[in-house]
Amino acid sequence: xxxxxxxxxxxxxTVQDLxxxxxxxxxxxxxxxxxxxxxxxxxxxxxxxxxxxxxEMTLAGPQLLCLANTVVAxxxxxxxxxxxxxxxxxxxxFPVAAGSVLSFRGRRTGARGYLGVAGGLDVPVVLGSxxxxxxxxxxxxxxxxxxxxxxxxxxxASGPVDVRRLPHGxxxxxxxxxxxxxxxxxxxxxxxxxxVQTLLGSAYTIAAESDRMGYRLExxxxxxxxxxxxxxxxxxxxxxxxxxSGVPIILLADRGTAGxxxxxxxxxxxxxxxxxxxGPGDRVFFQAVxxxxxxxxxxxxxxxxxxxxxxxxxxxVGSN
Amino acid sequence: xxxxxxxxxPRMSPAGDAALLVEIGEGIDETVNRTVHRLVVALGRRSLAxxxxxxxxxxSLLVCYDPLRLPLDALQDTVARLVETLADIELPSxxxxxxxxxxGGECGPDLALVAExxxxxxxxxxxxxxxxxxxxxMMGFSPGFVYLGGMSPRIATPRLKxxxxxxxxxxxGIAGEQTGxxxxxxxxxWQVIGRTPVTLFDPGxxxxxxxxPGDIIRFVVIDAGRYEELSGVGSQR
Numbered sequence: 001x002x003x004x005x006x007x008x009x010x011x012x013x014t015v016q017d018l019x020x021x022x023x024x025x026x027x028x029x030x031x032x033x034x035x036x037x038x039x040x041x042x043x044x045x046x047x048x049x050x051x052x053x054x055x056e057m058t059l060a061g062p063q064l065l066c067l068a069n070t071v072v073a074x075x076x077x078x079x080x081x082x083x084x085x086x087x088x089x090x091x092x093x094f095p096v097a098a099g100s101v102l103s104f105r106g107r108r109t110g111a112r113g114y115l116g117v118a119g120g121l122d123v124p125v126v127l128g129s130x131x132x133x134x135x136x137x138x139x140x141x142x143x144x145x146x147x148x149x150x151x152x153x154x155x156x157a158s159g160p161v162d163v164r165r166l167p168h169g170x171x172x173x174x175x176x177x178x179x180x181x182x183x184x185x186x187x188x189x190x191x192x193x194x195x196v197q198t199l200l201g202s203a204y205t206i207a208a209e210s211d212r213m214g215y216r217l218e219x220x221x222x223x224x225x226x227x228x229x230x231x232x233x234x235x236x237x238x239x240x241x242x243x244x245s246g247v248p249i250i251l252l253a254d255r256g257t258a259g260x261x262x263x264x265x266x267x268x269x270x271x272x273x274x275x276x277x278x279g280p281g282d283r284v285f286f287q288a289v290x291x292x293x294x295x296x297x298x299x300x301x302x303x304x305x306x307x308x309x310x311x312x313x314x315x316x317v318g319s320n
Numbered sequence: 321x322x323x324x325x326x327x328x329x330p331r332m333s334p335a336g337d338a339a340l341l342v343e344i345g346e347g348i349d350e351t352v353n354r355t356v357h358r359l360v361v362a363l364g365r366r367s368l369a370x371x372x373x374x375x376x377x378x379x380s381l382l383v384c385y386d387p388l389r390l391p392l393d394a395l396q397d398t399v400a401r402l403v404e405t406l407a408d409i410e411l412p413s414x415x416x417x418x419x420x421x422x423x424g425g426e427c428g429p430d431l432a433l434v435a436e437x438x439x440x441x442x443x444x445x446x447x448x449x450x451x452x453x454x455x456x457x458m459m460g461f462s463p464g465f466v467y468l469g470g471m472s473p474r475i476a477t478p479r480l481k482x483x484x485x486x487x488x489x490x491x492x493g494i495a496g497e498q499t500g501x502x503x504x505x506x507x508x509x510w511q512v513i514g515r516t517p518v519t520l521f522d523p524g525x526x527x528x529x530x531x532x533p534g535d536i537i538r539f540v541v542i543d544a545g546r547y548e549e550l551s552g553v554g555s556q557r
Contacts, residue, residue, distance in 0.1 A: 021372045021373045021384070022372075022373055023373075023527075023528060024373045024374070024375045024384070025360070025373075025374055025375055025376055025459060025533070026459050026463060026464060026521075026527060026528055026529045026532075027459040027460045027461060027462055027463045027464055027465050027521075027529075028463045028523075028528065029463075030373075126523050126524070127523050127526070127528060133463075135462065135504075135506075136462065136463050136504055136521070136523070138523040139523070182336075183334055183335075183336050183337055185333050185334060185335065186333045186334070186335045186341045231347070231348060231377070231378045231379055232377055232378060232458070232460060232467065233341065233375075233377040233378075233379075233380045233382065234335075234339070234341070234375030234376075234377055234380070234381070234382025234460075235375075235382075236335040236336040236338065236339035236382065236384070237336065237338065237339075238336055239335070239336070256460060256461050256462065257375055257459075257460045257461075258375060258377055258458065258459075258460030258461060258467075259460075263335070265336075266335055266336030266337075266339070267336070268336065268337045269336070269337055269338050269387075291334045291337050291392060294336075294337030294387075295337060295387045295392075298337065298387055298388060299388065302388055
């Protein structure tokens with residue numbers, strides 16, 4: 001018994017939560033929402049725990065038939081959500097009645113939309129998470145992207161839901177911004193000063209061969225003073241890896257857990273959502289920051305979530 | 321190789337704002353690698369709040385942490401203090417895990433090439449590969465993929481010039497001086513000399529892998545008939 005039936009799968013739509021931790025030593029990637037900020041907000045808006053599973057919708061959204069009254073929220077990139085014949089709001093919880101169809105007109109800004117459903121998507125937990133890891137085909141819905149005919153089970157199919165509202169005047173300004181902050185290292189010393197300046201002073205373009213594992217970039221090669229190959233070590237989120245070609249790759253949610261190429265920097269946690277909302281053809285500019293500055297950005301983000309968690313709730317949205 | 325490979329003090333550097341790279345020593349070296357795994361044990365026992373994950377590698381450990389729960393300097397101090405205690409940590413005796421392997425034929429399309437490249441017969445390549453136990457230094461690249469050390473250089477063979485788009489799960493291969501096993505079907509450029517029917521990675525199991533870092537792998541020769549029998553037992557991905 002599901003809450004939604006998939007009529008059309010859209011682009012790449014997968015079930016994701018905030019990722020799979022504790023198993024990277026076995027080569028199991030973290031996966032999870034590329035834009036964790038948007039998923040967390042979607043969940044809080046519909047009264048869920050931040051880490052509940054929702055849908056990540058890439059470039060083109062799905063068409064979903066509602067089978068049981070529920071409450072949802074759409075956040076992230078604007079894929080132009082619609083409820084039946086009308087526009088649906090973004091960054092706001094709204095009720096969906098059985099028989100209604102949720103759909104998306106197409107990408108307007110950003111690259112990935114997120115759907116939070118009251119109760120969270122109730123797919124099996126695999127290795128501690130409901131996130132989908134496509135390459136090894138596990139997690140989410142049978143380890144794959146959504147298909148027509150799939151049923152999406154939610155934890156709470158009907159009944160009133162306590163929803164939250166965003167702080168007044170909130171605007172998601174990170175979407176459409178292309179400067180990402182990064183901490184240099186851990187193999188920054190393998191590059192010349194000029195090489196580092198190239199990274200920080202150039203515009204890179206996200207290439208077509210980009211996906212949840214990482215974004216290949218096009219742009220000037222980075223000058224090195226040590227070989228590109230290193231003895232394999234662990235790969236952090238947002239790692240900016242520079243192989244022999246000198247052109248960087250940014251490693252993301254489905255990245256391999258270890259790698260044998262030099263890493264010149266790593267994009268900071270607070271800016272990974274920004275990257276998630278970019279796609280092929282978009283430009284990326286790197287800005288170096290210290291770890292302290294990166295942590296300050298995380299604290300500002302945490303303050304926002306603290307405010308949202310304690311926002312007064314509107315009770316009983318979506319009652320019959 | 322007389323210089324000690326272990327650093328007097330571990331080198332620590334941030335890898336982004338949510339991970340700390342701890343470098344234990346130089347090179348691919350069993351002592352350095354065992355020290356990395358001792359640090360994994362020590363951190364596991366310490367159960368420091370805010371440590372999200374650990375990625376042990378050949379000569380380093382990446383500690384993934386939540387900066388909102390664990391300040392970086394507190395993490396660095398803890399690691400520095402734990403490193404002092406590692407000599408007292410007993411690692412479990414390495415387990416030997418037998419990997420039944422059907423060599424050549426359909427299971428090992430590159431066996432003849434490896435033999436020719438090294439001026440050996442196919443049987444000699446099999447005898448050398450199966451006769452040399454290898455240590456699991458780390459796992460990564462994909463779930464359950466093991467990085468093995470200790471393969472005989474007598475059968476070292478460069479990667480394929482053109483990688484295959486699809487290599488069956490369980491394929492046993494050689495790339496340069498390394499040997500390894502593809503736990504799931506994937507593209508790859510390794511020289512495939514055999515295949516194992518055992519399931520190396522199962523996300524429904526905890527731990528999800530058949531082998532762990534520190535284990536010793538022994539490739540055990542089986543024939544096609546035995547391969548078929550064993551294939552029926554576990555699920556093949």
